[in-house]
Amino acid sequence: MNSTVLEMIIRVFGAFLSIYSFAVLLQVPRRFVLQAGIVGAIGGFVYLLAIHFGRGDVMASLYSAVAAAVVSHIFARVYKTPVTLFLIAGVLPTVPGNGMYQTVHYLIDGNEAMSEFYLIQTLEIAGVISLAIFVVDTFFQAFQKSEWKQNSMKYVRKIVPGAEEPQNTEKWEK
Amino acid sequence: MDTQLLLKTAMLAGEMMLRSGAETYRVEDTMHHILKTADHIEMAEVLVIMTGISATIKLENEKAVSVTKRVEERDTNLKLVVDVNEISRQYCGDDLTLEQAYEKLSTLKQFEFSRKTTNLAMMGVGVGFTIFFGGSIADTGAAIVVGLFLVAFVSAGQDLKFHPFIQDIFAGFGVAFACCLLKEGLGDQMNMDTVMIGSFMPLVPGMAITNAVRDTLRGDYLSGGARVMEAFLKALGIAIGIGIGLALCAKIF
Numbered sequence A: 001m002n003s004t005v006l007e008m009i010i011r012v013f014g015a016f017l018s019i020y021s022f023a024v025l026l027q028v029p030r031r032f033v034l035q036a037g038i039v040g041a042i043g044g045f046v047y048l049l050a051i052h053f054g055r056g057d058v059m060a061s062l063y064s065a066v067a068a069a070v071v072s073h074i075f076a077r078v079y080k081t082p083v084t085l086f087l088i089a090g091v092l093p094t095v096p097g098n099g100m101y102q103t104v105h106y107l108i109d110g111n112e113a114m115s116e117f118y119l120i121q122t123l124e125i126a127g128v129i130s131l132a133i134f135v136v137d138t139f140f141q142a143f144q145k146s147e148w149k150q151n152s153m154k155y156v157r158k159i160v161p162g163a164e165e166p167q168n169t170e171k172w173e174k
Numbered sequence B: 001m002d003t004q005l006l007l008k009t010a011m012l013a014g015e016m017m018l019r020s021g022a023e024t025y026r027v028e029d030t031m032h033h034i035l036k037t038a039d040h041i042e043m044a045e046v047l048v049i050m051t052g053i054s055a056t057i058k059l060e061n062e063k064a065v066s067v068t069k070r071v072e073e074r075d076t077n078l079k080l081v082v083d084v085n086e087i088s089r090q091y092c093g094d095d096l097t098l099e100q101a102y103e104k105l106s107t108l109k110q111f112e113f114s115r116k117t118t119n120l121a122m123m124g125v126g127v128g129f130t131i132f133f134g135g136s137i138a139d140t141g142a143a144i145v146v147g148l149f150l151v152a153f154v155s156a157g158q159d160l161k162f163h164p165f166i167q168d169i170f171a172g173f174g175v176a177f178a179c180c181l182l183k184e185g186l187g188d189q190m191n192m193d194t195v196m197i198g199s200f201m202p203l204v205p206g207m208a209i210t211n212a213v214r215d216t217l218r219g220d221y222l223s224g225g226a227r228v229m230e231a232f233l234k235a236l237g238i239a240i241g242i243g244i245g246l247a248l249c250a251k252i253f
Helices: A003-025 A030-052 A057-079 A084-090 A097-109 A112-141 B003-020 B024-035 B078-092 B098-106 B115-132 B137-159 B164-189 B192-203 B206-217 B221-252
Strands: B041-049 B052-059 B065-070
Touching: A003 A030, A003 A084, A003 B115, A003 B192, A030 A057, A030 A084, A057 A084, A057 A112, A084 B078, A084 B206, A097 A112, A097 B192, A097 B221, A112 B206, B003 B024, B003 B041, B003 B052, B003 B065, B003 B078, B003 B098, B024 B041, B024 B052, B024 B078, B024 B206, B041 B221, B078 B098, B115 B137, B115 B192, B137 B164, B137 B192, B164 B192, B164 B221, B192 B221, B206 B221
Parallel strands: none
Antiparallel strands: B041 B052, B052 B065
C-alpha cells in the first residue's frame, strides 16, 4: 500500500472520528450516531479525493457537500427520521474553518491582501455549501408525493353529524 | 376534546422542537397536524418564526382561541426533535390519546448524552479534525491538550452565564491562547495552524448554517435570514476571540 493511500485512510478516519463526536455533541440519538459518522467520513473522503485530483478548495467543498447531503437524505429515508440529524454533522468537514482562521490570522499580521483573499474564499465555500444543500433538497423533494402546505381553508376537517369519522389522508413529510 | 389541552400540547411540542434546532417548516408542520385532530374544527393556523410561535384555532360555533409563545433560548438537541416528532406522529396516528401525548411530551428525557460525554466528544471533534486536516502525531497530541483547554473555557463560559456572543469570543480566545502556549513549548514539531483550525471546529455553527439554507429554501425567509445572522455572529465571535488570543501571544512571546 503506498503512502498516499495510507494517509488518505488516516485522514478519512479523522473525519469519521470528528463527525461521530460532533453528533454526540449535538445530542443525536444513540442509534443514529454511527450513521452520522459515516456521512461525515464520506464527505471527508470526497473532499480529499477532489483535492487529490487537483480541484480547488471551493469545488472540492461543493462535491463534498453534495455527497454528504445525498447520503444524509438516503439515510433519512431508510431510517425514517428528520434529515437534519445527519445533515448538520455531515456538512461539517466542508465548513470553511481554514478560511475563517486565515482571514483573522492575516488581519492580525497586517497582510490585508491575503486576509481579503481568504475572506472571499470563506464566503464562496459557504455559498457552495448552501447551493449543495439546496440542490439535493430540491432533487429529493421532486420524488415526494403530495407536498404538504399550510392552508387553513383548504385542509379544514369538517365533521358532518352522522357521517363516519374522517381519516387523515395527507401524507406526513419526512 | 379539550381545546385548551390541545393547544397546550401543540405549543409544548412546537416550543421543544424550535428550541432544539428543528427547521421552521417542521415545527409548523408538526403543530398544524396536532391541531387538526380537533373535532368540529373550522380553522387552524400556525405561524412560527425563529424567535417565537403563534397558533390560532377556531371550532365551529365557538370563538377563536389564540396562543403566542416567545422562544428565547436556542440550543442544538436533535434527540428532542426526533422524540417530539415521533410522539406527534403516534398521536396523529391515534396510537396515543391527547392526555397521554401531553404527559409523554412533558416528561421527555431532555438529553441523550451526559455533560461528561459531550465534553469528551468536544475533544474528539478537535482531535478528529486535526487528523483530517493532515496533522502529524505531535499535532494530534497537541489537539488533545487544546481540547482540554476548550472544554474548560466553554464550561466556564456556560457556568458564568455569559452572553452567547461573549461565550464564543471566550472559547475562541481559549483555543488560540492554548495553541500559542503549546507552540512555544513544542516549537517546530507542531503545526499551529492545523491544530488551531481543528480545535475550534466544535464551536462552528453547523446547525445555524444548515437550517438557514433549508428554511430559506422552504420560503421561510424571516427565519432563514435570522439564522444566517446567527451563524454570522457566531463565526464573528469565534474570529474575534482567536484574534485576541493571537494578538496577545504576539505581545507576550
